[in-house]
Amino acid sequence: MxxxxxxxxxxxxxxxxxxxxxxxxxxxxxxxxxxxxxxxxxxxVVEKDEHRLDNGQHILLGAYEETLRMLRLVGVKPGVLETRRLALVYPGLCSLKAAALPAPLHLAVGLLTAKGLDWSDKRAMARLMSHLKKLRFRVEPDRSVAELLAETGQTERLSRLIWEPLCVAALNTPVASASAQVFANVLRDSLAASASASDLLIPKVxxxxxxxxxxxxxxxxxxxxxxxxxxxxxxxxxxxxxxxxxxxxxxxxxxxxxxxxxxxxxxxxxxxxxxxxxxxxxxxxxxKHEPIVTAWLAFDGPVHFPEPMIGLAGGYGQWAFDRAALGGPEGLVSVVISARGAHQEISREALEIALLEELQGALGRLPALKWSQIITEKRATFACxxxxxxxxxxxxxxxxxxxxxxxxxxxxxxxxxxxxxxxxxxxxxxxxxxxxxxxxxxx
CATH class of the missing domain: 3.50.50.60 (FAD/NAD(P)-binding domain)
Known part of the structure; x- marks a missing residue:
């Protein structure tokens, strides 16, 4: 034998x-x-005193079929992932939520009912998706995401609040140097696929x-x-x-x-x-590589989020997560900054102060800060x-x-x-x- x-x-x-x-x-x-x-x-996971923290906040999508299959194979229960319909929420600025409908109505109705986007923004979003579908999501020759957005007449507001944050979150590369082809692949298998493919799956562990x-x-x-x-x-x-x-x-x-x-x-x-x-x-x-910075902020009391994940605009922070809504302790928040940027030019103390101000601007008055930890993965991903x-x-x-x-x-x-x-x-x-x-x- x-x-x-x-x-x-x-x-x-x-x-x-x-x-x-x-x-x-x-x-x-x-x-x-x-x-x-x-x-x-x-x-x-990394350890901070008696706390266990991720070295970076990760989000899975419903389109992650092989990851989800692997989790099932090794006995991971579905409940460890908080499943939410796609929701891009910037408090006081913009709210785009996928509807509880089959594709493509989930995105179409979500776009029609989006708050904070005017009709020029909505037409531009539909135009980009229609353009990519017509090309069967092949961008030839490959070019930057910024060039693709300009070519398809995307508005400044839509680019700033939707496309650019999605690109940086997915590719961890600034839009000026990110691959339009890879971004098109992401859109193809999430926004343009089944309704469940665009679901956000946020780990509770x-x-x-x-x-x-x-x-x-x-x-x-x-x-x-x-x-x-x-x-x-x-x-x-x-x-x-x-x-x-x-x-x-x-x-x-x-x-x-x-x-x-x-x-x-x-x-x-x-x-x-x-x-x-x-x-x-x-x-x-x-x-070449790009960094990811995750700031963990623990407050002495609850922090009230409209969604477990919200966008931050106009500052250093990009996305903020209410970890209490995901099975974590009350008052724990994580803020993510993907790719290189101006945040690398200031001290950790200055960055922490800036992020606290940005959170307060989005959510209102915050409880006192108990402790914080900023984790930088300098070579988190390759530059896409x-x-x-x-x-x-x-x-x-x-x-x-x-x-x-x-x-x-x-x-x-x-x-x-x-x-x-x-x-x-x-x-x-x-x-x-x-x-x-x-x-x-x-x-």
Whole structure:
């Protein structure tokens, strides 16, 4: 009887665990290595005194089919996600809410009844969506989102309150340098798809507990290995064993395949350790990155939001979240600033004061601030620019694979693109080994 195919996965984020679960379902034996004590990669929990906070606020969409499927597979209950119809609310300025109707009426009626947008704004929004549908959401040649908005006659107000915030939230890249094609893909699979595809799914648990921790338990119950605080320095081919050994693995396991599922800047030295992958290492190293800042603000009393998520306009903050409405403690608020911008030029203290003023301007008088924490992920995502050529899952080394939100796909750097990349890598390995992923009821 032949031994099962053994796969080493480097990286315990969403891509790594999606690959691990898929491989395990196909009969492979999995060893996953994470350098940190905390699972989740760049979507993880961090600790502030006795509090557990996400390193960044993430929102899932109903269109995230593979992420939602993965959550179901590892036993995550649907109730951990707060499901809300699309609502873009700027208190006192604008309110656009999808109607409880089938597509495309959900968006059409929502647009017709939107508050704070005049008829020129509404016609412009309909014009952009109609333009993209006519092009079958292909923007050729690819150009910036700012150019696409100008070409389709979008109003200043609509661009400022709807399109630009959506672009920066989805692509984490300023509109002047963001890919119109990738933005069109996002609109195609959310606003222009089924009514449920545009639903906002906001996690009630931290990002580590949402998927990586349940996936780790699921794997352990089936005899697979997840090792934390195991930093892998390089990938070495073992001629005698005809497989790969990982420098940093104290057990020196021999792997038939290796999946590199780290952040791109951590993938570079691993790729450089494999001679055939030097050109790929250079391509990954050339990717530019954008930051995400999340300010956690804990108030001494309730903060009253009209929706769990609201937009902030005219300052540094972009989106604010009422964590109390999502199962968190009373008075806890998170404010997100995506991509580079003027906020990087001021001190943390000045930024905190500015965000408090912006929140008060949107919500009215606030309770006293008890504590705060500003978390900056300096290289949160790759810069999603026009015409960017992203690396593929397969590499020049036939049994070394890439997975991560930066790997080539229709989507920007999101949890869904990370999960999909892991699934693609795993299914490619299973196919090459003559294995097949089990059906849901086969587990």
């Amino acid at each position: 032949s031994l099962p195919v053994q796969v080493g996965i480097i990286g315990g984020g969403y891509a790594g665990f999606a690959a691990a679960v898929t491989l395990a379902r196909g009969g492979a034996r999995v060893f996953l290595y994470e350098s940190s004590r905390t699972l989740g990669g760049r979507a993880r 931290d990002l580590s507990e949402l998927f990586p921790v349940p996936a780790s338990r699921w794997l352990a119950m089936r005899g697979h290995q997840v090792r934390t605080t195991e930093a892998i320095a390089s990938i070495q081919w073992d001629e005698d064993g005809k497989g790969y050994r990982l420098d940093g693995d104290p057990w020196q396991n021999l792997h038939d395949h290796v999946v590199i599922a780290t952040a791109p800047y951590h993938a570079v030295p691993l790729l450089q350790s494999v001679p055939a992958l030097a050109p790929l290492a250079a391509q990954v190293a050339a990717l 620019t026009p015409g960017l050529v992203r690396p593929t899952t397969n590499t020049a080394e036939p049994r070394v694979w890439l997975a991560g939100d930066y790997v080539a796909s229709d989507y920007p750097a999101t949890l869904e693109s990370a999960v999909r990349s892991g699934i693609v890598a795993a299914r490619s390995i299973l196919k090459r080994c003559g294995l097949k992923e089990a059906g849901f009821l086969d587990l």
